[in-house]
Amino acid sequence: MKIAILTPTFSHFSGIDRLVEQKTKELVEHGHTVDIFALSASIKPKKAGLHIMGMPKTPFFQRLYRLLMFLDIKKIKKYSSILKNYDLIISHLYPMNILACSAKRKNKKLKYIYHNAGVGITDEYSLFEKLYLKIFNFLTNSTIRNADEVISISNFLRQELKKETGIDSKVEYVHVDKKRFHNKIDSKKIRKRYNIKNEPVLLYVGRISPHKGIHLLIESFKIVQKEYPKSKLIIAGKHTFPNYTKKLKKLSNKNVIFTGFIDDKELPYYYAACDIYTTASLWEGFDIPVVESNLTGKPAVAFDVGSHKEVLKKGILVKANDTKAFAETIIELLRKKP
Secondary structure (H helix, E strand, O other): OOEEEEEEEEEOOOOHHHHHHHHHHHHOOOOOOEEEEEEEOOOOOOOOEEEEEEOOOHHHHHHHHHHHHOOHHHHHHHHHHHOOOEEEEEEEEOOOHHHHHHHHHHHOOOEEEEEOOOOOOOOOHHHHHHHHHHHHHHHHHHHHOOOOOEEEEOOHHHHHHHHHHOOOOEEEEOOOOOOOOOOOOOOOHHHHHHOOOOOOOOEEEEEEEHHHOOHHHHHHHHHHHHOOOEEEEEEEEOOOHHHHHHHHHOOOOOOEEEEEOOOOOOOOHHHOOOOOEEOOOOOOOOOOHHHHHOOOOEEEEEEOOOEEEEHOOOOEOOOOOOHHHHHHHHHHHHHHHH
16 A cells, blocks of 8 residues: 655654654555655654655744645645545644645545644643644644544544544554563663762653643652752753743752753663653643653653543642642652652
8 A cells, every 4th residue: 555644844853753653664564655744854764755845944934834834835736746646645733634635635535544643722822822723723623624534642632623523533542662661771871871879860751842831840849859859850852942941941950950852762761760750741642751651660740631541550640730739749659669
């Protein structure tokens, strides 16, 4: 089968793109011909084609372009004419759905699957961000109506999509590689890197974005430090909101370690180094790091939001925004640590 996978940015910064990379590998191993279409890309797929369609270079104009890509008639016409010749299109996120939707109209026999990872809108975003995401969500829902099938990455997202559009979907959880994430990984490598001895280590992995509630995590960590003054909080992830990053660094003290983006190969060692995985995220369609941390044998503390009830197997859920209860839960787990 000739398959096209569509994703806006094919890079390791995105959880969706890690999923795309994994799915591409599986499809190629099953003998399918796979091509990835993206507006930009930093991953080079193995045994699959890659078509980079291009977009503006600066972050602001990239976001604007992604919202208004429906106005780029020339690009839509060009790539939908190419895509109509595939047997199957799997589209991840708007605006790639525009191309899948257009190709489907040109070839009724083409199967179009939309992979639903949701659009999280929380009160932590500015008025401008919330407006942007609401328009983004509206355009997403408008471009999946002629999809032959919709796959949601959690039951939470399935219910959200059905509520918004009336469209039902099949749930397929994100596959996490148990060969990479397990409880036999060296825990000393990362501790040695940051000169951490036996002090308690908390870890967060993911984008540095307002809806991830990292400011709430830091506030909770300060309460934890009253009992464990030498404890460390490692925040690992790409910074995508400069003003938010400035705010976080003002809130932080010397025991908060910002690592920046971490290569996938390094991630298992970070989980192994921590005592507890912590996330104060206020919205999650599927929280991959929670699953990865659990597989490495580490408990997770998270807010009871989104898909956390489904994906967290080892750890404790706390009422959203309750930083005091969040901190107390971490302290309780640290006290029980052997």
